[in-house]
Amino acid sequence: MKPGMRLVAAACFGVFSMAALIADGASPALRAPVFGPRPRFLFTHEELDAWRADPAKSNELAQIAARAEALLSARRAVPDREGQWIFYYACPADGARLRPESPLAHRCPVCGKMYTDERTVAAWRTLVFNELDSEVRDMGIAYGLTGDERFAARAREILLRLAALYPSFERHDRWGRTGLLAVVGGRRYSQLLDEACGVIQLAAGYDLAAPAACFSDGDRRLIEEKLLRLIARETGLFQHFIDERCNHQTWFNAAYAAVGLVTGDEELMREAICGSRGLMFQLASSVTDDGLWYEGAIAYHFYALSAIQTTLDAARRAGWDFSSNGRLKSLWEGPSKISYPDGSLPVFHDSDRASLANYRSFFEWAGRYFKDPVLAAMGRGDFASEDRKPSAVLADTGIAVLRRNSGKDAVCAMMDWGKHGGAHGHPDKLNMVLYALGRELALDPGRISYSVPEYRTWCRTTAAHNTVVVNGADQDESDGALLHFEETGSFVSCLAAADRAYPGLRLSRWLLLTDGWLLDVFAVEGRKSSEIDLLFHCRGEVGGAEDFAPLEKPLEGSGYGHLKNIRSAPGRKEAAFEFRQPDGRSLRVTAAGDEGGVFLLGEGIGYTLNDRVPCLMRRRKAASTVFVTLYDFGTDGGPNRLDLLHGEESGKELPPWQAIGVRVSGERGSCVAGVDFRQNPSGRAKVAGHQIRRMAFCFEEPRR
Incomplete structure (x- = not known):
C-alpha cells in the first residue's frame, strides 16, 4: 500500500472504530452516566449558590467579576488564521519569550x-x-456567579x-506538513x-454560560456540533498516530470526558474511561508500579496528572x-518517593x-477525592x-534512591538505571544526582526549554x-538493570549495569552511601581502546585545580561545545x-586511579542558559577501566583517604572492572568495601581477605 493510502486507511479506521472500541472496552461496572442540569462540569447550581452565599468568598467573587469586566473592555479579536x-x-x-509590538511584529526583550x-x-x-479559551471559561464562571448576561454574551x-x-x-503541524500528512497536527x-x-x-465555559437567555437552541446546537464535538471527533480520528501511552493521549481522554459530559454524549464519556486508549488502559500501561509516569520526567508526570484529574472530575459529575483504585491513587503518592530531603525533585x-x-x-x-489524610496534609503544605x-x-521506573541521615545532615543520592522514558527520555544510563549540605549538588539539567537549540545540543x-x-x-537509547541493593544500619548501596548503552561495552556503577560520604565506582569493560x-x-x-592550565583546543564530542572555560591537568594516582x-x-571530591589520564575542568549549562555549573571530567584512553570517586560531606571528622584494593579469586588477581575493593580511612578509623561487577x-x-558475594563492607579497627 502506498504511504498516502496508508494514511487514509488509518484515518478511516479511526473514525469507524471509535464506537466499536467503546463497546469492546466498556466496563460492566460502569452504569449509564447521569447528565444533570446545566451547569454540571466545573460547578453545579448548588455550588455556585453556596459560593455566592459564603462571606469568605466575597473578595474572590469581586476579583472574578473585575477580571471579566477587564476582558470585556479589552475585547480581543478572534484570529481568522491558524x-x-x-x-x-x-x-x-x-x-x-517574545513580546508583540503589533500582530505582525514581535521583539525579543533580551537582544532586541x-x-x-x-x-x-x-x-x-x-x-x-x-487566551481566548481561558476567556470563555472565565466568562462562564463570571456569569455563573453574577448572572450578568454581558459575560455570557x-x-x-x-x-x-x-x-x-x-x-x-x-x-x-509544527513541521510544516498540511492536510492528511499532518497526522499529529490540528486545525x-x-x-x-x-x-x-x-x-x-471551551466546554467548561460553554457549560456555565449556555443556560443564559442570549443563547438560542440553534446557538447551542451549532457550538456543540461544529466546535466541541467536531474537535473531539477529529481527535479520535487521528489519535491512532500518537503513542497510546503518552501524555497526549491522557489529554485526549480528558477532552472526551469534558465534551461528553457537557454535551451529554455517553459514547465520548465511555471512550475517555474504558476505550482502548482510555484512562483504564493508561493506568495499566503508562503508570509504573512505583506510581510514576512511564516517561520518567516529573514535569510530564504532573502534566498527565492534570489531565487525569480533569477526566475524573467529569466522571464524578456523571x-x-x-x-x-489503588493504582490510580499511586500517581499522587509516587513523586514523594523521589523527592530530595528538602522536598525538591530531581530533574530527570x-x-x-x-x-x-x-x-x-x-x-x-x-486528599478530597481519595479522602486520604496524608495527601490532604501535603495539600496544606505539610x-x-x-x-x-x-x-x-x-x-519499574528504574531509579535507586539512597538516603542517610535527616535534618541539616540529610544526604540523598539517586541513580537512573532503568527505562529510557520514551520520547522524553535522555541518553543518560547510570546517571547520578546528589543532594548534600542542604541542597542539590550534582544535577541533571533537564530540558531548559524546547525553544532553544541547547535543548537538542546539550x-x-x-x-x-x-x-x-x-x-x-x-x-x-536503552534500559539498564539493577544487580544489587542493600541497606543496613551503617550504609545503603546499589549496583546497576547497562549492556547496550554503547555497542561492545558494559557499563557498571556501584554507589555506597554512609552518613559522611558517598563512594562511587564506575566500571567500563570493552575489547578495544576507546576514549572514556x-x-x-x-x-x-x-x-x-590551581595547577590546571587553559585548554588550547576546544573539546570534540556531542554536547562538548557547550563546556566553557576549560582547563586541564595530567591525571594522577589521587x-x-x-x-x-x-x-x-564544601563537598570534597577525591578521585583515584587517574595516572596516565587527564583531568578537565570547565563549566556546563544548568537549569537555564545563564546558569553555569562547574564540570569535572576525567578522561582515559583504554579498552576497560574503573573510575573510583569519594564524595566527602565533611560530617564525620574527614578528610578521608582513599586506597584502591585488588580483587582476587582462587589466589589470582581479578581485573578491577570485574572486582575491586576500596579502603576509606579517616580520623574515626577505616572501612573496607568491595564489589563484584x-x-x-x-x-x-x-x-x-573479605569475601564478596556481590559486595562487601566492614569496619576495621579505629585509629588510636
Whole structure:
C-alpha cells in the first residue's frame, strides 16, 4: 500500500472504530452516566449558590467579576488564521519569550531582535487562542456567579466565531506538513494535544454560560456540533498516530470526558474511561508500579496528572467514582518517593526544576477525592517528613534512591538505571544526582526549554549528565538493570549495569552511601581502546585545580561545545577537589586511579542558559577501566583517604572492572568495601581477605 493510502486507511479506521472500541472496552461496572442540569462540569447550581452565599468568598467573587469586566473592555479579536507551536514564540538566540509590538511584529526583550516571519506570527496567534479559551471559561464562571448576561454574551460571541472558523482552518503541524500528512497536527492549533487542551476550556465555559437567555437552541446546537464535538471527533480520528501511552493521549481522554459530559454524549464519556486508549488502559500501561509516569520526567508526570484529574472530575459529575483504585491513587503518592530531603525533585529527562510544594493543589485535590489524610496534609503544605523517608528501589521506573541521615545532615543520592522514558527520555544510563549540605549538588539539567537549540545540543546529550561518555558520542537509547541493593544500619548501596548503552561495552556503577560520604565506582569493560570520559556536574566554587592550565583546543564530542572555560591537568594516582558552597561548607571530591589520564575542568549549562555549573571530567584512553570517586560531606571528622584494593579469586588477581575493593580511612578509623561487577558473581572473590558475594563492607579497627 502506498504511504498516502496508508494514511487514509488509518484515518478511516479511526473514525469507524471509535464506537466499536467503546463497546469492546466498556466496563460492566460502569452504569449509564447521569447528565444533570446545566451547569454540571466545573460547578453545579448548588455550588455556585453556596459560593455566592459564603462571606469568605466575597473578595474572590469581586476579583472574578473585575477580571471579566477587564476582558470585556479589552475585547480581543478572534484570529481568522491558524496558530503554530507555542515554543516558536521565543528568540532562538537566548530563549526569551517574545513580546508583540503589533500582530505582525514581535521583539525579543533580551537582544532586541524583531521577528516578522509567518511562523513567529502564527505562534503568537496560538497565544491569542490560548487566551481566548481561558476567556470563555472565565466568562462562564463570571456569569455563573453574577448572572450578568454581558459575560455570557461574550462567551457566546467567541464560541460562535470559533464554530464558524474551525472547519475552514487547514490541518497542519509544527513541521510544516498540511492536510492528511499532518497526522499529529490540528486545525486551530498545530498539534492535537493543544486542540484537546483548548476544547476542555471551551466546554467548561460553554457549560456555565449556555443556560443564559442570549443563547438560542440553534446557538447551542451549532457550538456543540461544529466546535466541541467536531474537535473531539477529529481527535479520535487521528489519535491512532500518537503513542497510546503518552501524555497526549491522557489529554485526549480528558477532552472526551469534558465534551461528553457537557454535551451529554455517553459514547465520548465511555471512550475517555474504558476505550482502548482510555484512562483504564493508561493506568495499566503508562503508570509504573512505583506510581510514576512511564516517561520518567516529573514535569510530564504532573502534566498527565492534570489531565487525569480533569477526566475524573467529569466522571464524578456523571456518577462514576474510581477513588478505590489503588493504582490510580499511586500517581499522587509516587513523586514523594523521589523527592530530595528538602522536598525538591530531581530533574530527570525532559523536566524542570520543581518541588513537591509547587504541586500542592494536586495533593489537595487528591486528599478530597481519595479522602486520604496524608495527601490532604501535603495539600496544606505539610512536607515535614520528606527528610526522614527510607531508601527505595523504584524497580519499574528504574531509579535507586539512597538516603542517610535527616535534618541539616540529610544526604540523598539517586541513580537512573532503568527505562529510557520514551520520547522524553535522555541518553543518560547510570546517571547520578546528589543532594548534600542542604541542597542539590550534582544535577541533571533537564530540558531548559524546547525553544532553544541547547535543548537538542546539550540537554539531550550524554555529556550533560553525570555518567560516562565514550568517544564523545551519546549513549544509545536503552534500559539498564539493577544487580544489587542493600541497606543496613551503617550504609545503603546499589549496583546497576547497562549492556547496550554503547555497542561492545558494559557499563557498571556501584554507589555506597554512609552518613559522611558517598563512594562511587564506575566500571567500563570493552575489547578495544576507546576514549572514556566520566563527567561530574556539581554546584560550587571549585578548589584544588590551581595547577590546571587553559585548554588550547576546544573539546570534540556531542554536547562538548557547550563546556566553557576549560582547563586541564595530567591525571594522577589521587587528586582532591573541593566544591565550596555559599554557606562555607564544601563537598570534597577525591578521585583515584587517574595516572596516565587527564583531568578537565570547565563549566556546563544548568537549569537555564545563564546558569553555569562547574564540570569535572576525567578522561582515559583504554579498552576497560574503573573510575573510583569519594564524595566527602565533611560530617564525620574527614578528610578521608582513599586506597584502591585488588580483587582476587582462587589466589589470582581479578581485573578491577570485574572486582575491586576500596579502603576509606579517616580520623574515626577505616572501612573496607568491595564489589563484584560480573554478571554472574561466583561468590568466591575476595578483597583484603573479605569475601564478596556481590559486595562487601566492614569496619576495621579505629585509629588510636
